[in-house]
Amino acid sequence: MGMQNLEELFQQKIDKEVKIEPKDWMPEAYRKTNLRQISQHAHSEIVGMLPEGNWISRAPSLKRKAILIAKVQDEAGHGLYLYAAAETLGQSREQMINDLHSGKAKYSSIFNYPTLTWADMGAVGWLVDGAAIMNQVMLTRTSYGPYARAMVRICKEESFHQRQGFETLLVLSKGSKEQRAMCQDAINRWWWPALMMFGPRDSESTNSDMSMKWKIKRKTNDELRQQFVDMIAEQVKLLGMTLPDPDLRWNESRNHYDFGEINWDEFWQVVKGNGPCNKQRLDARRKAWEEGAWVREAAQAHANKQRTRKKAA
Amino acid sequence: MQQALLDYTLYLADSALILGQRNSAWCGHGPVLEQDIAITNITLDLIGQARSLYQYAAQLKGGEATEDTLAYLRSEREYKNCLLAERPNGDWGQTILRQFLFSCFQRELYTWLAKEKDAILAAIATKSLKEVNYHCRWSGEWVVRLGDGTAESHTRLVTALENLWPYTGELFKGADYEVALGLDPATLHTSWLSAVQSTLEEATVSLAPHASCFMQLGGKTGVHSEELGYILTDLQYLQRVYPGCDW
Amino acid sequence: MLHFIKKLYYGDIPDANSGAAPSSDQQQAVTDWPLWEVFIRSKQGLDHKHVGSLHATDAQMAIENARDVYTRRQEGVSIWVVESKYITASNPAEAGELYEPAADKVYRHPTFYDLPDEVKHM
Numbered sequence: 291m292g293m294q295n296l297e298e299l300f301q302q303k304i305d306k307e308v309k310i311e312p313k314d315w316m317p318e319a320y321r322k323t324n325l326r327q328i329s330q331h332a333h334s335e336i337v338g339m340l341p342e343g344n345w346i347s348r349a350p351s352l353k354r355k356a357i358l359i360a361k362v363q364d365e366a367g368h369g370l371y372l373y374a375a376a377e378t379l380g381q382s383r384e385q386m387i388n389d390l391h392s393g394k395a396k397y398s399s400i401f402n403y404p405t406l407t408w409a410d411m412g413a414v415g416w417l418v419d420g421a422a423i424m425n426q427v428m429l430t431r432t433s434y435g436p437y438a439r440a441m442v443r444i445c446k447e448e449s450f451h452q453r454q455g456f457e458t459l460l461v462l463s464k465g466s467k468e469q470r471a472m473c474q475d476a477i478n479r480w481w482w483p484a485l486m487m488f489g490p491r492d493s494e495s496t497n498s499d500m501s502m503k504w505k506i507k508r509k510t511n512d513e514l515r516q517q518f519v520d521m522i523a524e525q526v527k528l529l530g531m532t533l534p535d536p537d538l539r540w541n542e543s544r545n546h547y548d549f550g551e552i553n554w555d556e557f558w559q560v561v562k563g564n565g566p567c568n569k570q571r572l573d574a575r576r577k578a579w580e581e582g583a584w585v586r587e588a589a590q591a592h593a594n595k596q597r598t599r600k601k602a603a
Numbered sequence: 604m605q606q607a608l609l610d611y612t613l614y615l616a617d618s619a620l621i622l623g624q625r626n627s628a629w630c631g632h633g634p635v636l637e638q639d640i641a642i643t644n645i646t647l648d649l650i651g652q653a654r655s656l657y658q659y660a661a662q663l664k665g666g667e668a669t670e671d672t673l674a675y676l677r678s679e680r681e682y683k684n685c686l687l688a689e690r691p692n693g694d695w696g697q698t699i700l701r702q703f704l705f706s707c708f709q710r711e712l713y714t715w716l717a718k719e720k721d722a723i724l725a726a727i728a729t730k731s732l733k734e735v736n737y738h739c740r741w742s743g744e745w746v747v748r749l750g751d752g753t754a755e756s757h758t759r760l761v762t763a764l765e766n767l768w769p770y771t772g773e774l775f776k777g778a779d780y781e782v783a784l785g786l787d788p789a790t791l792h793t794s795w796l797s798a799v800q801s802t803l804e805e806a807t808v809s810l811a812p813h814a815s816c817f818m819q820l821g822g823k824t825g826v827h828s829e830e831l832g833y834i835l836t837d838l839q840y841l842q843r844v845y846p847g848c849d850w
Numbered sequence: 851m852l853h854f855i856k857k858l859y860y861g862d863i864p865d866a867n868s869g870a871a872p873s874s875d876q877q878q879a880v881t882d883w884p885l886w887e888v889f890i891r892s893k894q895g896l897d898h899k900h901v902g903s904l905h906a907t908d909a910q911m912a913i914e915n916a917r918d919v920y921t922r923r924q925e926g927v928s929i930w931v932v933e934s935k936y937i938t939a940s941n942p943a944e945a946g947e948l949y950e951p952a953a954d955k956v957y958r959h960p961t962f963y964d965l966p967d968e969v970k971h972m
Binding site for chain 1: 883901902907911922939
């Protein structure tokens with residue numbers, strides 16, 4: 291069978307909605323694209339633990355503390371499922387982590403913004419997880435089997451995240467003057483970065499074309515972003531808060547909300563590493579990994595000793 | 604008597620909360636993803652235990668007391684947690700050993716309380732025991748891995764033992780409220796020590812150098828190390844800055 | 851030549867047949883703990899089902915990690931783990947000869963047989 295034939299067969303499978311599994315033939319570019327996307331996604335979950343972890347020690351009630359810890363822990367779980375899915379494409383977790391730490395691999399820029407007040411826990415859940423879920427629901431139907439299955443598991447757990455975020459803000463919105471101000475301030479700071487999470491405009495996105503053809507992605511950045519704006523513009527009314535965009539208004543003829551222009555300069559600056567927390571986040575990840583090295587070695591050394599002893603016995 | 608029961612319940616609750624608060628700092632910073640998740644499960648168990656205990660204490664106290672007023676609005680001198688719980692996380696070895704020493708103690712204590720006459724404490728103890736048994740197993744296995752792992756991990760575990768051992772004596776010294784209730788924790792010492800010793804032996808670590816160790820006391824009666832003030836500053840920040848709010 | 855991707859872990863086709871050479875960035879020595887596959891019985895009476903993978907130094911740790919990672923929401927009552935390298939998988943390129951011959955054996959399925967309605971419970 292020639293290469294061309296294999297590629298045709300591969301595309302036929304994709305077109306017929308047959309999932310691609312780890313051992314199946316796949317174009318090298320498909321493998322690489324998936325590996326890049328899944329590992330980026332995994333890194334985002336892991337780095338994403340940090341901004342919310344920042345408030346665990348200061349959560350304002352024991353119930354909120356337990357919820358927040360459970361949520362951040364879920365993100366560790368999601369990172370783990372995704373690393374495992376990426377490993378089926380032939381790269382070790384350690385290699386992926388090294389790529390993250392060296393700056394070679396990217397993660398979602400949203401986590402390079404700081405969480406300054408307790409209200410940020412609500413805004414991150416509602417807006418950031420809300421934006422992520424749009425992407426993730428789409429990805430449960432992605433063409434690569436292990437990725438799709440990981441996403442099904444993640445989406446099941448994720449819906450609690452967005453709900454608890456909104457509910458956190460709802461309580462604040464009904465609270466004292468200071469709490470309401472805290473709530474509005476958090477929405478103001480997280481709104482635009484959340485819109486940036488959908489990536490560059492379709493006209494500028496480099497990876498979208500093949501990703502769509504191979505059904506790794508099923509909706510374009512702009513489609514998902516519009517869907518998100520339409521959803522949030524309604525939900526914000528329930529909070530009695532506003533979104534910080536003077537151009538936001540319902541457009542009868544499009545049947546969608548119109549919204550203002552994203553600050554693309556800021557977007558690219560943060561992607562390039564100049565966000566407020568890029569360095570802090572990567573440093574924290576490197577520190578955890580480096581300080582854990584002796585622990586990982588010790589456990590492996592002990593397991594090896596045990597095996598040797600068993601054999602000797 | 605009611606006051607003694609309240610104090611005792613607060614001692615149990617505070618110890619679980621403060622250790623949970625300490626452990627929670629590992630969330631997102633663990634040595635490997637699987638273990639980050641594992642220790643966080645223990646953190647959640649401890650906070651869950653603390654909540655049940657505070658809810659009971661609030662009931663005993665009456666008035667406006669809730670689990671949160673008890674956790675968030677009492678100061679350093681009112682907190683009754685054992686000193687062991689507030690020891691710093693240190694490295695993974697110190698965190699693991701602290702968990703192991705504490706969980707083994709909790710196992711003895713809860714087994715005992717499960718049969719005591721106070722029905723609510725007995726019910727909380729019974730429910731928590733399942734969790735605690737797992738904590739003992741998980742932390743005990745890690746103690747063995749570190750002690751019998753590499754030369755470095757062995758040294759680190761030995762150092763952790765030196766750091767923590769002086770804080771174990773307090774667990775078995777009855778505070779006034781324990782005496783008033785007729786609950787003498789000294790009776791738990793033998794079985795605790797034998798469990799700890801057998802795991803440490805497997806970890807090739809000797810307890811002999813600590814045989815006549817001077818034991819620090821005070822936490823259970825509200826005289827803490829300097830650590831606790833900072834823990835509470837963090838823990839109570841929002842409730843203190845914005846008093847009387849719902850969250 | 852069949853161009854299989856290189857897969858390090860999933861009970862693989864022997865190396866000689868496994869296609870693409872590893873890219874240079876995968877050459878570096880790996881000190882990851884071994885990878886394990888996790889199977890969970892969600893309730894008594896059901897089969898164990900593959901739910902994912904994780905890293906652990908030995909079987910005992912793998913079981914405990916699986917408990918902590920994959921049953922946080924009471925998803926299971928029993929766990930199996932097996933080190934991934936011990937799984938042998940069929941070769942997808944042979945799917946035709948392995949599975950298609952079963953397609954025309956309709957007589958293996960109960961609906962192949964027409965019985966009078968009077969025959970109940972069969």
